[in-house]
Amino acid sequence: MPEGDMVWKTARTLDRALAGHALTRTDFRVPRFATVDLSGEIVTGTTTYGKNLLTHIGDDWTLHTHLKMDGVWRAIPVGQRWPSPAHTVRVVLETAATQALGILLGVVELLPRAQEPSVYRDLGPDLLSPEWTADNEAEAVRRLRLLDDMAIFDALRDQRAVAGLGTIWAAETLYAMGVHPQTTVRAVDERLPRMMQIGRLKLKESIRTRRPPENAVYGRDRRPCHRCGTMVVRISMGEPEGRPRPAYFCPHCQPDPAQR
Ligand SMILES: [Zn+2]
The missing domain is CATH 1.10.8.50 (Helicase, Ruva Protein; domain 3)
Structure with a gap:
């Protein structure tokens, strides 16, 4: 299972691919969020808490993902063939240039921004927090x-x-x-x-x-x-x-x- 350092590096991959860009297409390939469309929203960035990834989409949404055992986020140019079979792709976040693919993610959860703290409320302090005191x-x-x-x-x-x-x-x-x-x-x-x-x-x-x-x-x-x-x-x-x-x-x- 990827640990805090790998998850942090994944957040940087997502930032390079998405931060500051408007989404041209979204596809949440999990039943609960299958009908949600966040195209037009701007991704402001991805933060981490322990092994959790928190991708901020527009002013209102946080996409919470967790890699668990086999999950990975990949960023590839738009139009390029997916590196994994389609059924393994749980999330697609696409900008004009790049598509970020969340593959075999253990958790995919779209939260109103105000509910983001529910992700880490019961967890201990995050060892990789920049404000560790x-x-x-x-x-x-x-x-x-x-x-x-x-x-x-x-x-x-x-x-x-x-x-x-x-x-x-x-x-x-x-x-x-x-x-x-x-x-x-x-x-x-x-x-x-x-x-x-x-x-x-x-x-x-x-x-x-x-x-x-x-x-x-x-x-x-x-x-x-x-x-x-x-x-x-x-x-x-x-x-x-x-x-x-x-x-x-x-x-x-x-x-x-x-x-x-
Ligand atoms: Zn020894």
Whole structure:
């Protein structure tokens, strides 16, 4: 699942394609909004909150989309053949020059602008917020502490605590901190503020570079740790979505809390 950094980059793709331009055609290919036509409206820009994309159309509408597992937004010149089968395209936003295609999106929701906060009301602070403050950090830590029995790897990915991290950056953050993914939140209580700072640095580093920096542990199972040479391990963890997620770590640099 794309994480905050990928979602942020997707917003920039949409801005390059659409921001400041009038829509010449719209097609919301989901039953609820199939009859809506926003052609003539100007797209003012796309912002993000965690993994959510918020595209502002005219003065009145926000298009909320979420990539979930397989979703992607593509911008192609008008008239060019779609890169994906038509049935996978959920949204078409077309200007005179460009068509933006929302493909396999997990969420497509057209909201009156005033209802936009409903998208993120229940989520923790957005780690990629440009206005991230000490208060945001304290609030994220407070929300993480509510999950005190949960494994820290699962808690970091729980968007209700802090928005923007997924399996990649949770794993990379824990490696940077030397914390085993199955450690409980309670056991790393004092280190949570630092963890937020590192998570934010990781996401920001990724959005500054065209190509993401090489992962230390994510996707590197059975390859040697850059620090100590021990083979990186992959295990399956489940919360909060209940679906198994791979957790990668170095057993030497991130010792098992049960064996200390
Ligand atoms: Zn190591």
